[in-house]
Amino acid sequence: MSDVAAVNNLVTKYTQLQQEIGKVIIGQKEAVNFSLLSIFCGGHSLLIGVPGLAKTLLVNTISDALGLNFNRIQFTPDLMPSDILGSEILDETRKFKFIKGPIFSNIILADEINRTPPKTQAALLEAMQERSVTIAGHHYKLDLPFFVLATQNPIEQEGTYPLPEAQLDRFMFSINLDYPTFEEEVEVVKNTTTVNDQKVNALFNAQEIVEIQKLIRKIPVADNVVEYAVSLVGKTRPKSDFATDLVKKYIDWGAGPRASQNLILAAKANAAVHGKFSPDIEDVQAVAVPILSHRVVKNYKAEAEGITIDKIITSLF
Structure with a gap:
């Protein structure tokens, strides 16, 4: 096939x-x-x-x-x-x-x-x-x-x-x-x-599941989508050049390189189940919150002000 x-x-x-x-x-x-x-x-x-x-x-x-x-x-x-x-x-x-x-x-x-x-x-x-x-x-x-x-x-x-x-x-x-x-x-x-x-x-x-896993890895990804995923993860790091004011104010630690890898893999899978042969930026955004939320550590100021990790992540889109 x-x-x-x-x-x-x-x-x-x-x-x-x-x-x-x-x-x-x-x-x-x-x-x-x-x-x-x-x-x-x-x-x-x-x-x-x-x-x-x-x-x-x-x-x-x-x-x-x-x-x-x-x-x-x-x-x-x-x-x-x-x-x-x-x-x-x-x-x-x-x-x-x-x-x-x-x-x-x-x-x-x-x-x-x-x-x-x-x-x-x-x-x-x-x-x-x-x-x-x-x-x-x-x-x-x-x-x-x-x-x-x-x-x-x-x-x-x-x-x-x-x-x-x-x-x-x-x-x-x-x-x-x-x-x-x-x-x-x-x-x-x-x-x-x-x-x-x-x-x-x-x-x-x-x-069949193993074959699907192999298929997902074979799906091609455009360079601009990979760069978007990596920059999105970079924005979660307070000391990064990409970091927004919201991240610098409320985040202690950002996500590591494994988050970038998982973003691209999950974007491939999300694209495939929707009939697309290559993921786009919307596929990265669709999986970003559940992939990044447990990898980003917010500080006490965020806790005190009721700022959620999900809100910070979606603000980076």
Whole structure:
């Protein structure tokens, strides 16, 4: 299949995919869109929202529609790295045997990742970066595609271990889930208080997802779009020549080069699912807020004056 035919096929399948997911997930279209773009780019996402917004159901439904294996890990203060990665045991023949942990799956839901100590967080984040784990000197490759969707509760911060900025940077997107509208919530209540179970059909398989990830990387990008993405990231750095007065006043630290890479990758994916064969500046802007929001650190003045990161980022367009 040619690249042009592959993009056209992706557009058709993407529309069908949204319809399948929409059978179960009411609303939350932005969260679904960014989660899918992240998978198509081979990245990971951080999902932030209060309890009860169907974060687990969202990930489970996406994995069903994509035909991928799914595991959920509930992060707790006593969770150890071996509980995620797996461990070696002595079998009946007195030989060490490796028992795989839940990390060996295509899609991982890391539920409340900030509830577990840094040592366990680091074990997951290393697997995210390397797509492999090392146990007792042995190297084990993870199944591809591999996608981690970690959740955080923005309300309850007592007894949590916030992710350091360097580890937040490993996530391609930071996706905020908001409350549903009145009409959406009415529909949710109607659908979930009856015996009518909606079945989600698998439209892809693991190999097809890997092929899409390769296709996204092959999409060409014009120099002016790359330069726009890099300058946009540069504007978030207070000491940069590109920095605006708003950034100098309210931002302590800006985004690093990984943000520029992710902006271009996500812009490619956004262009492809909309039938375009090369991204433009509008595609960069469409994905900029969830890619930059967790990489930019605002100062106390911004906190005091109620200035949000999203407002600062959109002002840079």
